[in-house]
Amino acid sequence: MIYVVEVTSPGKANAWFAFDREDFSRKVRVAKERDGCVIFAVATPRKLLEAAGLTPESPAARASHATIFELADKHGWDTELYRADELLGEGVYESEPVSEFEACVAALAEGLEACRIYLSDESATNALYGDPFYQGREGFAAHRALRDQLIALEVISDDM
Template identity: 45%
Template sequence: MIYVVEVPEQAAPRAWFAYDEADFARKVEAGDPLQPWEIFDTLSARDLLSDIGHESVDATARERYPAICALGDSHGWDAPLYRADHLLGSGVLSAEPVSEAEALEAALAARGGLTCVYRGDRDAIGAFEGADPRIAGKDNWHARRALYEQLVALEVLADDN
């Protein structure tokens, strides 16, 4: 399980969960103004040319699509390029690896406020018990309570408080 605590600047904290990384991606994408492929994508320069209907790297491709050809020439035509607009900037492709998890967490962070992601019951329980300084202490009681209620609803913790 993946647990998320969101503490918006002007609203009450809320906690939610995802069963796995695919469910996490669907839920983040559903609440984001960007398209899923803008939040995270992996493709090559050859894929980019193919997507616009140009199947070969020839003089016409070099004339019409110099930026794509420059990417292919500098990084390799089949090397993965990563897109993560919330992390890298709008439309930026990077040869430096970006994980989908990083891109999804950046999408959550772009909503503003505080966002905490816990990958597993143990981490979420630890955060509730005060192990995460972002939601520890009296001032963050409402965020911990939201996480607690989510853990109880999923029967990870017993409702004894």
């Protein structure tokens, strides 16, 4: 189980869960995808050009899609390139692998005051009782959100 705590502004927090990384990525995409922004994609320069209905040999392709040709010149036509706008920068393709999970974490955190992600029941429970993030007046809303989520999923019992 994956647990997410989002602090949207001081004193306001919510928590939610995902069953696994795939479920997490799906939920983030549904919540955060917007026109023009790519959360995560993998493509070769050839596939990018084909998506525009062109091939490297197409007349005027270089002039109309210079950026794709620059990527091909630098990396080759069939090298997989990764795009994750919130992680790498808008419209940036890199050959260094990026995981979909990392890209989704970056997209999720964008615009939040704070965000915490726990990959297990144990790590979420340990954080709830041991992480200073959840202590004091500043941490109360986040503490309450995570605590309520853990109780709802019967990870901890309601001790009140």
